[in-house]
Amino acid sequence: xxxxxQKFREIVFQVLYSQGFTSIDPENLIPFMMNELKxxxxxxxxxxxxxxxxxxxxxxIDEQISAAATEYSFERISRVERTILRLAVFELLHxxxxxxxxxxxxxxxxxxxxxxxxxxxxxxxxxxxxxxKVGDEPAISNEPxxx
Numbered sequence: 001x002x003x004x005x006q007k008f009r010e011i012v013f014q015v016l017y018s019q020g021f022t023s024i025d026p027e028n029l030i031p032f033m034m035n036e037l038k039x040x041x042x043x044x045x046x047x048x049x050x051x052x053x054x055x056x057x058x059x060x061i062d063e064q065i066s067a068a069a070t071e072y073s074f075e076r077i078s079r080v081e082r083t084i085l086r087l088a089v090f091e092l093l094h095x096x097x098x099x100x101x102x103x104x105x106x107x108x109x110x111x112x113x114x115x116x117x118x119x120x121x122x123x124x125x126x127x128x129x130x131x132x133k134v135g136d137e138p139a140i141s142n143e144p145x146x147x
Contacts, residue, residue, distance in 0.1 A: 003043050009087070009106055011037060011047050013114070016054060017083045054090045061089045068129040069122075080115045081123055088127055093134065100131050 015033070030044045054061070065085050066074045077085070088107035091098045104127045111120035 003039060006106065006109070008043070008047070010110065010113070011039065011043070012050050012054075013083060013087055013110055015047055015051050016087060017079065019051070019055070053094070054086060057090055057094055058086065061086050061093070064089050064093070064130050065126060068126045068133070072122075078115070078119065081111065081119045084110045084115070084119075084123055085126060088123070089130060092127065092131060104128065104131065 033044050084107050088103050091103035092100050108120045108124050111123050
């Protein structure tokens with residue numbers, strides 16, 4: 001059975017979020033996550049591939065977030081919001097398979113699930129600013145988009 005894109009994105013968010021706390025080797029994390037989330041090894045490998053792509057682009061992504069979040073310094077953004085923003089900005093700017101409005105809607109959904117109602121408004125505003133700045137066409141990287 002195929003994993004819905006929303007569930008895949010949630011798992012990517014959770015793994016990306018956990019990267020800020022510890023540096024666990026994926027070979028140790030994959031069996032744990034497979035058991036906890038009831039997903040296949042293939043799904044977890046795809047998740048780690050996407051997380052690696054986000055991390056590769058992290059410096060540019062964080063610069064985009066900092067420039068768009070004019071009311072808050074980057075350090076003041078909560079870890080949950082920052083992680084959701086990082087994933088969404090990656091999808092906006094580097095993943096041609098995800099329409100920009102879907103990336104923003106999914107980021108708002110993740111905020112409502114893992115954050116607060118206020119965080120969803122903040123994330124929506126930051127992503128809208130970034131989208132307006134780069135236009136409706138995402139700046140596609142040369143890398144193939146993961147799943």
